Amino acid sequence: MCLAHGRLTGFSRSVSVSAMFPIRDHNPSEQTPYVTYGLIILNIAVFLSYWPLFNDPRALAGFFDSWAMVPAEVGQGSDPHTLVTSMFLHGGIMHLAGNMLFLWIFGDNLEEQLGHVRYLGFYLLCGIGAALGQLLSSPGSDIPTVGASGAIAGIMGGYLLLFPKAKVDILVIILIFVRVFALPAWVMLGVWFGLQLLSGLGADPNTGGVAYWAHAAGFLCGAVLVIPLWLRLGGTRFWSRTQGHPPHPEARYSASSIPRVRRRK
Secondary structure (H helix, E strand, O other): OOOEEOOOOOOOEOOOOOOOEEEEEEEOOOOOOOOHHHHHHHHHHHHHHHOOOOOHHHHHHHHHHHOOOOOHHHHHHOOOOOHHHHHOOOOOHHHHHHHHHHHHHHHHHHHHHHHHHHHHHHHHHHHHHHHHHHHHHHOOOOOOEEEHHHHHHHHHHHHHOOOOOOOEEEEEEEEOEEEEEEEEHHHHHHHHHHHHHHHHHHOOOOOEEOOOHHHHHHHHHHHHHHHHHHHHEEEEHHHHOOOOOOOOOOOOOOOOOOOOOOOOO
């Protein structure tokens, strides 16, 4: 998710932490996703570079003020570079881990379809589109926004258009109940997108927290940017040909669930 942080103590980020989240898909890539791996390494390296600042909240807030996207400042023409730099910043280890998990699951398939160079451009454009979406939702906010999830949401939007019925394994944790379910991508991603819209409508963008509108904007950017590729593949004929599944044999795992954890008596 994208998170919004107060100037001295908080920020807006993009993360995905809940009792239900994806752990893998059944859509194996047939090529090495060099750009996806590179983006994961770069995000981790950038995070480690300013990790010591988490011991000094004032220094961390100053760092985010310089490199995170502040809607009020960008809206006035200041710091346009933060539309890009903000997507490589994260507000904590769990924020980073959640975003990198989503990137790892969905990124390889888009990279395979788009090609390495176009995929990198696609990723950056989705991240910029997500930041602009957050800017439009709260143009007067002085809360810095950080996180890769706007760009990753774009990957999810593109994935949904190309592979709506690809299976995605979802880990569900409810108290002591732990289980993995295989769901079609259109269900998992459709629910996720719907939650961003509903949460965005109910959130106050000027108080910090999750930048839901950045997620929604990134998702829509990704879907729109992939339309030309989808049309070249045949559009609805591509769906008819593949039945909405990956255009190659899907991965099959020996175990699709995690046993229920029972209380000790």
